[in-house]
Amino acid sequence: GAGVSQTPSNKVTEKGKYVELRCDPISGHTALYWYRQSLGQGPEFLIYFQGTGAADDSGLPNDRFFAVRPEGSVSTLKIQRTERGDSAVYLCASSLTGPGVTDTQYFGPGTRLTVL
């Protein structure tokens, strides 16, 4: 079956602009996660959705970042007033059930965001 998909694959924007990044999880997966990966670092947790609700948004760096998952499937990560420091690869992952010892997250190809 299809894996996690993310669009766009690359996004270049100017400082101060608004961007939206989209994630389409594996069909049937109820849990969805966003991570951010900077060069030379491992991915860092941003937010976790269980169904339509954000169960844990503790990793969002500030209030310029917001994410939604209105129908419990596709999610959009929204970044307002982008800054150069927001440049990174934004990774989406999904898992079948959510919290559980054996629950496994599968990652999408990522969106590389560059803020000029």
Add this chain to the structure above:
Amino acid sequence: QKEVEQNSGPLSVPEGAIASLNCTYSDRGSQSFFWYRQYSGKSPELIMSIYSNGDKEDGRFTAQLNKASQYVSLLIRDSQPSDSATYLCAGSGGSNYKLTFGKGTLLTVNP
């Protein structure tokens, strides 16, 4: 702050050798551990998961977990040039969903 530590490498091994990748973690509440492989410019791909103390084998890969020592390792037998990648160790912490990743170890397998 909960941390996962890995040697950044690079680790270089000849083709056919055993590659040994190591990881330590600070959160004693962690129950699940994962090894992801990441090729340059690509997303992390799950290689192994391990939840119980001891060894878990899958083909050429063996994951080892020692909760008392807070240590996770990945052994790759008969290493191939196609194994050359960054290997990321991740723990789920007490949350069982919020993965904390190490910085990754760059492995190079030389033909």
